[in-house]
Amino acid sequence: MTDGVWAAPGRVNLIGEHTDYNDGFVMPFALPHTTVATVARRDDGVLRLHSADVPGDPVELRVADLDPGRRSGSWTDYPAGAVWALADAGHRVGGADIHYESTVPSGAGLSSSAALEVVTALALSDLYELGLDRPGLARLCQRAENLYVGAPTGIMDQTASACCVRGHALHLDTRDLTRRQIPFDLAAHGLELLVVDTRVKHSHSEGEYGRRRAGCEAGAAALGVSALRDVPYDSLDEALGRVEDPEVRRLVRHVVTENARVERVTGHAAAGDFRAIGPVLTEGHASLRDDFAVSCAELDLVVEASVGAGALGARMTGGGFGGSAIVLTEASRSPDVGKAVLDAFADRSLREPRLFTAVPAEGARRLS
Template identity: 70%
Template sequence: MGVREGFEELYGAAPEGVWAAPGRVNLIGEYTDFNEGFVMPLALPHTAVAAVSRRSDGVLRLHSADIDGPVVELRVDELTPRSDTGWAAYPAGVVWALREAGHAVGGGADIHLASTVPTGAGLSSSAALEVVTALALDELYGLGLTRPELARLAQRAENDFVGVPCGVMDQTASACCTEGHALHLDCRDLSIRQVPFDLASQGLELLVVDTRVKHALGDGAYAERRAGCEEGARLLGVSHLRDVAYEDLDTALARLSDERVRRYVRHVVSDDHRVDRVISLLDAGDVRAIGPVLTDGHASLRDDLRISCPELDLAVSAANSAGALGARMTGGGFGGSAVVLVESTDVDSVTKAVTEAFAAAGFTAPRVFPAVPSAGARRIG
C-alpha cells in the first residue's frame, strides 16, 4: 500500500500532499560538521516519504508504516523535549522546533510516514524523517523557509528535542542535495556548492556496504567525542577546530597533553584537509585519485577517533584487497556503513570478496548497493 493510500485508510480523507526526503552517505569529512568544518555528502535514492494534511485543533497525529503500533497523538502546545515518544520524537521534534522559532504551526497536522532509508546504518534515516516533515509543513503552512533554514530547524529538533548532539550535515544533505552531485558544505556559514559527481560517465561506482551492525548515536560515545573536540578547541584558543590550519597541526598537537584530545584534534583537522583534497581532485577531473584519500580517512576514523568496528574495518580491507580504488566507514561509526569507490567492471568481484570475508569471519551478511547521487527533499504528489 502506498503512503497516500495508507493515509486515507488511517485518517479517512486524502492528504493535502506527499513529500520525500532522502538519506545520505558522506563521501568525506566526518565529525567535522560540529567543528564548523567541511563535509561532502550526497543524497541517496532511498527516501522517507510523508503524506500530510493540516489540522485546526492543535492535534498532531503521527503514524509510520514501518513500525508496528497505533497512531501517536500529541498536542502541539504540549510538545516537550526529551519526552519518551520513540520514533515519533523525530517528526514531533520538528513541529516543536517550528513552534519554538515562532512559526504558525499550532493548528497541528496528520502525518503518515514510510521510509526506504535503512535504519541504524549510518545513512541518516532520522534526518530524512525530520526534513520531510519540515518541508511538508513549510509548504502547507506557507512558512517561506529557505532550505538551509529548514535544515537548521530539523537539526534543532534532533539536538534539543530528541537529545542527539548531531551537526547540521545530515539535515542539509537531505534538504539541499541535487541529482548527479555531491554537496560541498561549509558548516560555519552553511554555504554550499554542488560538485559534479557523475561516476557512471567515468566508469566508476560508489558502493555502500551496510554492515548490519546497528549504531545508536544517543549512547554517549558521539557526545563524548564532541566534548573532546570542544575541549581541544578551548585549549588551543580557537572557537572551533575549523580554525586550526592543517599546516599548523603539528604545532597545535604539541600543545595538547591529553592523548585522547590530541587524537580527536588530529582527526578533525586532517579530515577537513582531506575534504579540500577531494574537491581539488574532482575539480581537476581526477576522480580515481580520491580513492586513497577515502582510505586515509578510514585509518584516521579507526585510529584517532576510534569509532570503527571489526565489521567496518573488514569491509574496507576486503574491498581494497579485491581491487577497490578506496574505501572508508561513513557516518557516526560504531557500526553502520562503509563507502567503496570501484571501477564499474569490478563491482561484482569486490561485492563477492566483501561478502565472503564477512562469512569467513562469522559476521552477518552485509547489504551492498550502489550510492547514486540523487535529488534532495521535494514534493512528489
C-alpha cells in the same frame, strides 16, 4: 483527505566525518532512498503520526504540548521535534495527520533520522505557508535533533537531505552553510561507489558520540580557537604539541586532517580526477579508526576486503560504531569487490551485509 505528499532522502557522506560540529567541511550527497510523508492538515492542534515501518497504532500528540522534556524515546521524537522546533522559532503551525513510508535503512549511518525530520518540516512549512528556505529548514531540524531528541549531531545530515542536487555532491562549509554543488557522475568515468550496510546498529544519542564532541571542544579550548576548523593544517604539529591530553590530541588530529581531506577530494572531483579520491577515502578510514576510534571490526573488514580485492579506496561513513562503509571501485571490478566483502563476512560467520550502488539523487521535495 490528503493535502500533499513530500519526500526527503537519506545521504551518504563521501568525506568529512565528525567535522560538522567542529565548524568544518563535509561532502555528502543524497541517496535515492527516501522517507515519504503523506500529510493532511488538521485544525485542532493534534499531530497524528503513523509509520508503515513501525508496528502499532498511530501516535497522537498536541502541538501545544510538545516539549523536549516530554520526549518519548521512540521514533516519533524526530517528527515531533521538527514540529516543536518550528513552533519554538515562532512559526504558526497547527496539527496534521502524517503517514510515513521509508526506504532509508535505519541505523545504517545513512541519516534516516534527518530524512524524517526534514520531510516533516518541509511538509508543514508548505502547508502552513511558512516560507522557510532550505538552509533555514535544515537549521531547525538540527535544533530538533539536538534539543528534542537529545543527539548532539552537527548540521550535515539535515542540510544534505534538504539541499542536495541530483548528480552532484555537496561541498558544505558548516560554519556559514556556504554550499557548492560538485558534479559527481562516477558512471561516466567507469566507476561505482558501493555502500555496504554492515547491519551493525548504532545510536548517535548514546554516550560515545557525545564524548567525542566534548573532546573536540576541549581541544579547541586548549588551542584558544572557537572551533577546530580554525587550526591550520600546516600548523598541526605545533598545535598538537600544545594539547596535553593524548585522547584529545588524537581527536584534534583527525578533525584537522579530515578537513584537509575534504578539500583534496573536492579538488579531485572538480577536476574530474575521480580515481584519485580512492586513496583519500582509505586514509580517512585509518584516521577514524585510529585517532577518532569510532570504527568497529565489521567496518574495518569491509575496507580490508574491498581494497584487497582491487577497490580504489574505502572508508566507514556516518557517525561510526557500526552502520555503513563506502567503497570506490572500477565498475568492471564491482562484482568481484562485492563478492570479496560478502565472502569475508561469511568466513567470520558474520551477518551478511547489504550492498548497493550509491548514485547522487535529489534533495527534499514535494511529490504532489
